[in-house]
Amino acid sequence: MIYEQPKFLPAGDRYLLIEFGNEMNLELNFMAQGLAAAAAAANIKGVIETAPCFASLLVHYEPTLIGYDDVVREFFRLSASLGSSEDIELESRLFYLPTHYLDPWTKACVDDYCAKIARKVPDPELLVQENGLEDVNHLVRLHSSSEYWVASLGFWPGLPFLMALDPRARLTAPKYNPPRTHTPEGAIGLGGAANSIYPVATPGGYQIFARTPVPIWDATGKRSAFEGSLCLFRPGDRIKFVPVTREDYDAAEEAVKEERYEYTIVEYQKFVVRNYNNWVSKVGEASNARVSA
Amino acid sequence: MIKVLKAGLETSIQDYPGRYGYWNQGFPPSGPMDSWSFRLANVLVGNLPGAAGLECQFLGPTLSFDADAVIAVTGADMRPALDGEPFPMWQSVAVRAGQTLALGAARVGGRAYIAVAGAFANEEKLGSRSTFNKAGVGGIDGHSIKAGQELPVAEGGGTPGLLVPNEHRPDIRTDRSWTIEVCAGPNDDWIDEAGKERFLNSAWTLSAKSDRTGFRLEGPEWTFTEKAYKKPKEHGSLPSNIIDQGYPMGAINLAGQTPIILVNDGPSMGGFINPYTVPSAAFWKLGQAKPGERLHFRLVSVAEAQHLAKEIAKRCVRENLVNA
Amino acid sequence: MPKRLLAPLPGLFYRRPSPEEAPFKQEGDAVAAGETIGLIEAMKSFFPVEAETAGKLARFLVQDGETVDADQAIAEME
Structure with missing residues (x-):
C-alpha cells in the first residue's frame, strides 16, 4: 500500500527514515526522489544529505544545527508541498551503455558456479523459463527494449538498483542460493524485480546474462562523466542497454583503456511522472506501474 | 614524512566526521570509530578536532619520524614506546627526527589514535581523507597503511607537554562489559514486546567476525510482531526482511536472527529491518570493545542521545587541556 | 620455569584451523620453532600463535573458542 501520510521514523540521534508505503512500486520511489530533490533545493540548515531507496528516504542531519522535531516538520511541509x-x-540523465548480451564472461562465471558450487539452469535460460519467454533472443530483445530507472545505489558504492520503466519489459528471477563468490566487473544481472550492474568484481546473487565494457566505478575519480564522484550514477538517472557485438564490445573496451571512450549521456530531459503514468496506461498495463518482486 | 615500519592490523588514516554527502551513491562516512579519543588526540597537538589522524586496531603500527614533530596517542592502551622507552598517552609529546614510535597489542580497549601536529596530508577523496578500505577509497592508495609507505604530513606547530585530564577522557573499561545506548527505531514496531525485553535485558557477545563494516552480536532469539509476517511478498521470505531501505549508521540490523551493528564503513541500504539504532555518542564504546566482550543495551530518547553527543564534543576542546 | 606462549593480540583463540579439522597440536606434542599451535580471530581475520623456540607443548591454558587478551598466556612449553 501507499500510505496516506508518509511515516516519520527516528533512527538514532542523526537520522530520520521517511516511509511512503510498503510495496515495490515505482510511484513510491518517485515520491522519495521528489522529496530528496525538494530538500536539496530548500537547502535546509542542518540537513547534511538524503538517500532515497525503493519506498523510503533516509535523512541525515546535524542535531547541533536542527532538532529532530524541526527536521520532521520541515520534511512534512516539503512532502505536503x-x-x-x-x-x-x-532531472534525469539518460545513459546509453554498450551491452554485449549472452557474453562469454558471464557464461564462464555461471559455468564455474555450476561446476564448483551448485548445479543450476544457466541464468539466461532460467530467465526465459521464469518469465514465459520464447528463447534467449527474446530475452535480449525484451531486456534491451526498456529504459531502466536508477531507484537507489548501495550494497557496493555506485551499484545501481534498476527498475524497468517499460512494464512490458519487467522480468523477475530468483536470486542465487548460495550466492556467487565472484561476478565479473560490468556484469548485468537481475534478482527479484531489480536489475543491476556490478561496478567491480564482487560476490553476488543476481542472474547474469550480459556485460558492459564501460566503467561505472573509478577509484581515481578523474573521469569527467563521473562529475567528481567515483561512480557514474545518481538516483533518478536512466539507463538504456544498447546491444553490441563482440567486435563493438572489444572496440569500446579498447577505447576505455586508452582513455578516449566517450560516454553517451543525454542531459536535457526531465522525468515527468504524470507523462510517464499516461504512457504506462497507454501501453496497456496497470497505471500505477506496480511490479511484483 | 612518517615512515611505516610495521603496519599493524588495518591501521588507517581517518578524519572526522568523514565522507559526508555521498550516502545516496552508497559511500559510507568512514572516519574514526572512537571519535572522542580521536578528537582529543588532534586537540592535543593543536589540530582541528577532525583533522586526519591514524586509527590503530587491536595491533598497532611502528612508525619512524624523518622530521621533528609533536604527536599524541590516545584511546586504547597499546603500550606505546618511543625508541623503546614507554611513551605517555593522552599527552602532546615532541619527537625528534629519526625516532621510532612502536605500538603493540591493545591491552585495554581496542582502538588507539595517533595525531601529529599539522595532520596527515594524504589526498582527499570526495571531500575526505578517511580510508574506506573495502572499496579502496581515500587513505593511502585507497587502503590502510602498509610497511614501507611514507605518510605525508602537513606543516604544523603544536605545543608539547599538554595533557587531557582524566575527567575529559572516555572511560575505557577493563571488565569486558559495556553499556551501549540505543534509540528505538526505525523498525522497532516489527519486534514484539518479549523480543524488545530480551534485547534490552540480555548480555550480547561481540563476535570476532566484526570489523569496521559491522559488529556482529551473539545472543538470544528475536521474536516479531504480525508486521513481520503479514507483509507483501516483495519484502522477502524472512521475518526480518523488508523492502530495501536506507540504513542509518549505528543501525542494529537484523540479518535473519543475527543482529549486526552497522558502523563507520557499513552499507547504505539493504533488505533487513533495523529495530534499534546506536547513537553517535555510544560509538566510542563500540570502537573500544573487543571480540568476546559483553554488550548491554540501554534505551535512551533521541533528545538524550543528542545531548550525550554534545557533552562529548564539549570535552574535545583545547580549553580542557592542562600542563603535563 | 616453563616458557609461556602469549596471545599476540586480543581476540578469540582457536586450536583448530577450521571447525572440521583436527587441532594443530595436542598437549604433549613436540613443537618446532615458528610452528603454529593455534589461531586468534579478530576483525574477520585469523592470526597464528607461533612457538618462539622448539620444545614440548606441556598444556593449554585457555580453551578452544575462548576470549583472550593481548599477552595473555595461551600455552605452556617445556
Whole structure:
C-alpha cells in the first residue's frame, strides 16, 4: 500500500527514515526522489544529505544545527508541498551503455558456479523459463527494449538498483542460493524485480546474462562523466542497454583503456511522472506501474 | 614524512566526521570509530578536532619520524614506546627526527589514535581523507597503511607537554562489559514486546567476525510482531526482511536472527529491518570493545542521545587541556 | 620455569584451523620453532600463535573458542 501520510521514523540521534508505503512500486520511489530533490533545493540548515531507496528516504542531519522535531516538520511541509506524486518532475540523465548480451564472461562465471558450487539452469535460460519467454533472443530483445530507472545505489558504492520503466519489459528471477563468490566487473544481472550492474568484481546473487565494457566505478575519480564522484550514477538517472557485438564490445573496451571512450549521456530531459503514468496506461498495463518482486 | 615500519592490523588514516554527502551513491562516512579519543588526540597537538589522524586496531603500527614533530596517542592502551622507552598517552609529546614510535597489542580497549601536529596530508577523496578500505577509497592508495609507505604530513606547530585530564577522557573499561545506548527505531514496531525485553535485558557477545563494516552480536532469539509476517511478498521470505531501505549508521540490523551493528564503513541500504539504532555518542564504546566482550543495551530518547553527543564534543576542546 | 606462549593480540583463540579439522597440536606434542599451535580471530581475520623456540607443548591454558587478551598466556612449553 501507499500510505496516506508518509511515516516519520527516528533512527538514532542523526537520522530520520521517511516511509511512503510498503510495496515495490515505482510511484513510491518517485515520491522519495521528489522529496530528496525538494530538500536539496530548500537547502535546509542542518540537513547534511538524503538517500532515497525503493519506498523510503533516509535523512541525515546535524542535531547541533536542527532538532529532530524541526527536521520532521520541515520534511512534512516539503512532502505536503509536493502534492500528488503525479506532479513530480525530476532531472534525469539518460545513459546509453554498450551491452554485449549472452557474453562469454558471464557464461564462464555461471559455468564455474555450476561446476564448483551448485548445479543450476544457466541464468539466461532460467530467465526465459521464469518469465514465459520464447528463447534467449527474446530475452535480449525484451531486456534491451526498456529504459531502466536508477531507484537507489548501495550494497557496493555506485551499484545501481534498476527498475524497468517499460512494464512490458519487467522480468523477475530468483536470486542465487548460495550466492556467487565472484561476478565479473560490468556484469548485468537481475534478482527479484531489480536489475543491476556490478561496478567491480564482487560476490553476488543476481542472474547474469550480459556485460558492459564501460566503467561505472573509478577509484581515481578523474573521469569527467563521473562529475567528481567515483561512480557514474545518481538516483533518478536512466539507463538504456544498447546491444553490441563482440567486435563493438572489444572496440569500446579498447577505447576505455586508452582513455578516449566517450560516454553517451543525454542531459536535457526531465522525468515527468504524470507523462510517464499516461504512457504506462497507454501501453496497456496497470497505471500505477506496480511490479511484483 | 612518517615512515611505516610495521603496519599493524588495518591501521588507517581517518578524519572526522568523514565522507559526508555521498550516502545516496552508497559511500559510507568512514572516519574514526572512537571519535572522542580521536578528537582529543588532534586537540592535543593543536589540530582541528577532525583533522586526519591514524586509527590503530587491536595491533598497532611502528612508525619512524624523518622530521621533528609533536604527536599524541590516545584511546586504547597499546603500550606505546618511543625508541623503546614507554611513551605517555593522552599527552602532546615532541619527537625528534629519526625516532621510532612502536605500538603493540591493545591491552585495554581496542582502538588507539595517533595525531601529529599539522595532520596527515594524504589526498582527499570526495571531500575526505578517511580510508574506506573495502572499496579502496581515500587513505593511502585507497587502503590502510602498509610497511614501507611514507605518510605525508602537513606543516604544523603544536605545543608539547599538554595533557587531557582524566575527567575529559572516555572511560575505557577493563571488565569486558559495556553499556551501549540505543534509540528505538526505525523498525522497532516489527519486534514484539518479549523480543524488545530480551534485547534490552540480555548480555550480547561481540563476535570476532566484526570489523569496521559491522559488529556482529551473539545472543538470544528475536521474536516479531504480525508486521513481520503479514507483509507483501516483495519484502522477502524472512521475518526480518523488508523492502530495501536506507540504513542509518549505528543501525542494529537484523540479518535473519543475527543482529549486526552497522558502523563507520557499513552499507547504505539493504533488505533487513533495523529495530534499534546506536547513537553517535555510544560509538566510542563500540570502537573500544573487543571480540568476546559483553554488550548491554540501554534505551535512551533521541533528545538524550543528542545531548550525550554534545557533552562529548564539549570535552574535545583545547580549553580542557592542562600542563603535563 | 616453563616458557609461556602469549596471545599476540586480543581476540578469540582457536586450536583448530577450521571447525572440521583436527587441532594443530595436542598437549604433549613436540613443537618446532615458528610452528603454529593455534589461531586468534579478530576483525574477520585469523592470526597464528607461533612457538618462539622448539620444545614440548606441556598444556593449554585457555580453551578452544575462548576470549583472550593481548599477552595473555595461551600455552605452556617445556
